[in-house]
Amino acid sequence: MARKIGSRYTAHQILGRGSAGTVWLGEGPEGPVAIKLLREDLASDQELVGRFVQERTALLGLDHARVVAVRDLVVDGDDLALVMDLVRGTDLRTRLDRERRLAPAAAVSIVADVADALAAAHAAGIVHRDVKPENILLDMEGPLGPGGAHPALLTDFGVAKLIDTPGRTKSTRVIGTPDYVAPEIVEGLPPRAAVDIYALATVLYELLAGFTPFGGGHPGAVLRRHVTETVVPLPGIPDELWQLIVQCLAKAPASRLRASELAARLHDLLPLVAGMPPLDVDEPDAEPAAEAYEDDPYPTLPNAPRRTAVPLVPGSSTDSNRDTHTSMRVPAPDELSGGPRGTARAPRPAGGRRPGSARHRSEAVRKRRITLGIAALALVAAAGVGGYLATGGDDPGAPPQDSEQSSPSQPW
Template structure:
């Protein structure tokens, strides 16, 4: 059913839902638009409404062909809405759900488009803070690029910043979780930069880290630090190093490594990342998608704790994971801006240091996986059991010698002690 948004716009039908609000297909004075109607609890927050209005000039001024433009901001009663350019197509997450991974040429072309958009935003002093496949739209009506890729545009600029206010983060609860959000991190665990996990303010480098994570995911079919409980994902961002992807040119791999550097200052700028990706495109022509298997998801277990194998028949999760079990809405693959807690220093130090979840050749188990750790634990127990038997046997031999005759003769067989049999 149609509804009016302010005095100039009409929302006709829902295109999608996320944790921040609902996106509608709408109509305005200049034709079709997309209207992101934020949640009513956000619209009732006067502090946020004031922040919303303050951001209006910056958001309206961000005009770039690789950015979904904000046409207007509407504050009308309980309605708080961003009126945006309508992109006819799909998002990158939907394509990954269908194809899992893309050929390197197409993957790099899409990410290069997004880097171009980020370069314009950063030059205008705007940090996105939630770069991920759900926020990358593919324009199906635009001209085809390398490897038949559609033009990519980055959307939802400013939404994370609008929602992330000091007062809100003390009281905001993830949808349906019943738990407060004491820290105020806004983002999605798989794409969070290490400095955000450690509580530092977000700068432009957090977008580069997130975009490099997207590039890795589009190439491999999974994120470099994802899998398992969100707390484990956050810890890996801080403590683990990224695992190499076999089969891609070294120059592309070095770019990914640099953009995933733990130190923000070591990462490329958006303009540098875009330029290098565009330069790499001719070298990737004709390359097939990578053939790597996704690592096993690790359970939320303490170090050295017995790890249980995955439940038979349980589907493997890929991409973003919810923070609170059961808190995601029905269409959680469109969910954005998941609230999460900053781990304490001792929690961050508790994880294993080294290389993150290693991709495997199809059919191979990953070293250090839950099943392999269980096997290692069993082997250690067997080794300890054998050692214990050896000690008992030695004691038995000593007893056998102790009961020999004074003249050194061995007593009859019924006096000999034998080692216990294997349990």
């Protein structure tokens, strides 16, 4: 059923649905268009509508061959819509669902196209904030590139920023998709251009491996992995490509490449990966059931040999970016580790429990009780011996002194 969108556009049929709204196939004065109609609760938010209008000039001015152009922004009654170019094709997620992983040449070609799009956006002062396969469209009418890849275009610019209005999102809420969220977003820093580079490197890893480097399981555990774990190597790809991925997945935003640098490096790597078949990579171990997270929303996952934890203690990590990253955090390190505010997290002793953990505290209480018990026995024994001496006993020994008795208890 046709639906009027403003005075110039008509929406004919639904093409897809997302978290922010519904995409329609529409018609405008210049021909077919795609119309993203935002959710009704967003359209009723006057603050968001004002922000929407403020973003209009920047979004309409973003013109690049690898960007799905925004033609118009419509505010009409309860309707809040972005009118965009219609791309005849599918999104990258659909291709991944069908093929699981791509040949390296196709993966590099697609990501190079998206990096070109981000370079133009960043130059215009626009951060996408939600780069993921669902927001990368493949133009099936365009010429085939390396590895049989169709031209890739990046869409949904500005949507994440529009939704992330003050008062609408809580301070603890993370805007974005957990698998692709940069560590600095998890830790409360404002999103800069580097968050798009991190997300795009995650997409490249996923295209090659068939899974994201830190994804799987409970969303809270996924977010923590972005901050605390190193990326697992992918066997079978050129070292130059792997080093590129590692650099763009750096914990410190300043260590990542800029979009223009990433695009240039990827284009240069295309001859190196030409003709390579898709990688044969084992899937990560299955995650525990949801019930396993009821007591700890950010658990340390057991039986995960494919991932290597990075301590949050500066100086104890093999990750060269960790010190820089922790110095930039907004929340203190103890807020992520669960310790009291204003205290540093001590390294875990080899073979021991982390100080401050529930099990460590129970062990400390048990040891303290044993110590007090021994001290009490010693006092009883001392009293017995003292009474014996006072009544004329012939034992010349002095009462035993318990060093544990006078020492202060540990501040657990």
